[in-house]
Amino acid sequence: MKTARLTTVTLEKSADVARLRDVAMTLTNVLQFGAFERTRTVTAVVELGRNAIEHGQKGRATFSLIEVNGKSALGLLVTDQGRGIPKGNLAPDGPPASSTGMGLGLRGVQRIAARFDVDTGHEGTRIDAAFLPSAALRASPQLIDQATGALDELSAKDPTAALSEQNRELAESIADRDLLMQELHHRTGNNLALIVALIRMSKSQAEQDETQQVLTELEVRVGSLAKAHELMQRGADAGQVDLAEMLDEVAKTSERAFSGGGLSASIEVSCDELQLDSKFAIDIGLIVGELITNAFKHAFVGRDQGLIRVEVTGDPMQGIALLVSDNGVGLPPDAERPERSNSLGWRMIRTLTFQHDATLTVDGTNGMSLQIKFPPQS
The missing domain is CATH 3.30.565.10 (Histidine kinase-like ATPase, C-terminal domain)
Incomplete structure (x- = not known):
């Protein structure tokens, strides 16, 4: 036996x-x-x-x-x-x-x-x-x-003793699960940080401009995910993210990634105090990262300085408005509408906007201004 x-x-x-x-x-x-x-x-x-x-x-x-x-x-x-x-x-x-x-x-x-x-x-x-x-x-x-x-x-x-034992076994199981989840999140955070470091290392060694450009965009995307993950684990509620802190980090990551060359562009972030569901916050962070990337790539052609502004107002119950603008060259009247672009960045922006039933408006008459209005979150 x-x-x-x-x-x-x-x-x-x-x-x-x-x-x-x-x-x-x-x-x-x-x-x-x-x-x-x-x-x-x-x-x-x-x-x-x-x-x-x-x-x-x-x-x-x-x-x-x-x-x-x-x-x-x-x-x-x-x-x-x-x-x-x-x-x-x-x-x-x-x-x-x-x-x-x-x-x-x-x-x-x-x-x-x-x-x-x-x-x-x-x-x-x-x-x-x-x-x-x-x-x-x-x-x-x-x-x-x-x-x-x-x-x-x-x-x-003695049903009381049996029930007490069952409750303690359940509490221990929950504690064990939470401990495993903490370890999983810790390793995930370390892996994301390692990926960002590898991207930067590869970018510094790349000789082709196109390769450096692709790696720069990838650095911004992965960096946004890494910061969101860090904020989730650091917050009191692991399911919530401080959006203002996350967007500040997205801006810093973007400035660092696109630094160098003849362009000196700064990013200003203005965000209401918002604690958002982690997925919602991550999606907004990814959208902002893509729009900042587009501004660095296209807004300041022929210029050595520029300014990008990121503004977020509202709240989850009433709806949130995201505005990303720059003081760049804007959009010529005969230019192709950027929101219909088939690039990876714009496909991502359109997909994330659609997932949240949000509306996207682009104005290119005085620099580039893109506004996304997110409906109230249920």
């Missing part, structure tokens, strides 16, 4: 020891431990549980049905998050591990157990123990069913 996990008891407070004792009594009864064996085994289980609470800060005891020397046995895995067990406590004459326990100490538990393995260090302790009854019960699926049924009956007698 393979190891059959039966139940887990969280060890945080003294009341958990009572639950641990009840589970141990129930399972030793199913495995037909004799009275003396049951007392010794339950005492050993309680000793390990108390140690985990007192010295391990927080622990967990997992019971299972296992096989030892061809016999069914009670398996117990106790883990905690403490600083480890001092070597003196593992010595044959070491002190009891629990000041409020039965005085067994770890060596006492080891003498009772049929198997007793300790793995301890600064990250915590893991004790894997097994207890054998004198009765030679054969391992079988029926025995597992009996143990499961007995535990169900125990939970029915």
